[in-house]
Amino acid sequence: MTPNKLTVAVLGGGTMGAGIAVTAARGGHRAILRDIDDEAVRRGLDNAESFLRKSASLGKLTAEQADAALADLSGTTDLSDIAAADVVIEAVFEDLELKKQLFAELDDVVSRDALFHTNTSTLSVTSIAAGSRYPERVVGTHYCNPAQLMKLVEVAEGRHTSSEATKRSLEFLESVGKTTVITKDRPGFILNRFLIPWENNCIRALEAGLGTVESIDRAVVGALRHPMGPFQLLDVVGLDVHKAVSTRLYEQLHEPRFAPPPLVDRMIAAGDLGRKAGRGFYTYDSTKSFGA
Numbered sequence: 316m317t318p319n320k321l322t323v324a325v326l327g328g329g330t331m332g333a334g335i336a337v338t339a340a341r342g343g344h345r346a347i348l349r350d351i352d353d354e355a356v357r358r359g360l361d362n363a364e365s366f367l368r369k370s371a372s373l374g375k376l377t378a379e380q381a382d383a384a385l386a387d388l389s390g391t392t393d394l395s396d397i398a399a400a401d402v403v404i405e406a407v408f409e410d411l412e413l414k415k416q417l418f419a420e421l422d423d424v425v426s427r428d429a430l431f432h433t434n435t436s437t438l439s440v441t442s443i444a445a446g447s448r449y450p451e452r453v454v455g456t457h458y459c460n461p462a463q464l465m466k467l468v469e470v471a472e473g474r475h476t477s478s479e480a481t482k483r484s485l486e487f488l489e490s491v492g493k494t495t496v497i498t499k500d501r502p503g504f505i506l507n508r509f510l511i512p513w514e515n516n517c518i519r520a521l522e523a524g525l526g527t528v529e530s531i532d533r534a535v536v537g538a539l540r541h542p543m544g545p546f547q548l549l550d551v552v553g554l555d556v557h558k559a560v561s562t563r564l565y566e567q568l569h570e571p572r573f574a575p576p577p578l579v580d581r582m583i584a585a586g587d588l589g590r591k592a593g594r595g596f597y598t599y600d601s602t603k604s605f606g607a
């Protein structure tokens with residue numbers, strides 16, 4: 316057992332939650348994935364397992380390390396199973412009332428000392444923290460997708476977040492191998508403030524016929540040294556998720572560059588949501604989209 320082995324509860328076993336649970340277990344902590352029904356829990360744990368097994372088969376970790384991480388991963392639908400959590404990481408749907416309600420319920424379940432992290436992309440940390448009777452322990456920790464691979468986490472304090480909670484959160488993130496940047500509790504934090512308009516501009520360039528999906532991706536990877544092109548990235552994120560994030564930022568910031576271009580709506584209407592649908596800007600053999 317590692318000296319500071321914590322119990323980490325991850326709420327929501329979807330795209331982000333499963334990756335965050337992998338990150339916690341790989342970092343030597345005990346990770347409990349909580350979702351609303353058995354099928355969602357199973358899906359999250361299966362995705363976590365297939366990522367760890369694939370990583371081992373690629374030589375990125377040993378089979379023993381994968382086994383150890385899996386032994387530290389469990390799932391539940393029952394909130395009372397996370398009573399011993401030292402850190403609760405919320406990664407449920409991007410819905411303010413849902414997140415507030417969850418933190419209100421958790422006040423009566425977990426210890427007063429537990430940290431509450433929210434992985435919101437576009438909502439205010441202060442507004443989410445208002446659901447808890449102890450907003451001083453609520454910290455925004457915005458992981459990048461895929462959370463199990465991307466190192467950076469943006470950290471944002473709500474209006475009542477204590478400096479002690481932020482300090483402990485930074486230590487926790489360091490313990491799971493993440494690098495952090497501190498940002499303000501503002502729509503889009505740092506990254507989505509320029510990533511979203513940039514992706515929208517790439518889509519507009521495609522609509523204007525400046526290049527093809529492939530040529531624009533090649534130009535960005537070749538010249539800007541991004542690890543993947545904008546359309547590969549949009550397929551990983553999902554067109555529906557991109558639209559939701561763009562729209563929420565547009566509604567809050569009122570700048571046209573955040574508004575999703577019309578092609579996004581047409582692709583969503585056609586079911587071309589990206590990797591998870593087997594088809595987006597590219598087509599895929601497998602519908603599995605959990606990391607590389």
Ligand SMILES: NC(=O)c1ccc[n+]([C@@H]2O[C@H](COP(=O)([O-])OP(=O)(O)OC[C@H]3O[C@@H](n4cnc5c(N)ncnc54)[C@H](O)[C@@H]3O)[C@@H](O)[C@H]2O)c1
Binds near residue numbers: 330331350435556
């Ligand atoms: N997808 C991304 O690229 C990305 C990146 C950074 C942050 N985020 C944020 O992370 C959060 C989750 O996004 P996602 O893409 O993983 O969503 P998702 O739809 O893939 O998963 C959400 C999960 O939450 C579960 N859920 C809903 N209510 C719940 C409850 N009361 N308790 C436990 N689980 C519950 C759902 O069943 C689902 O499995 C959102 O706030 C989103 O804005 C997403």
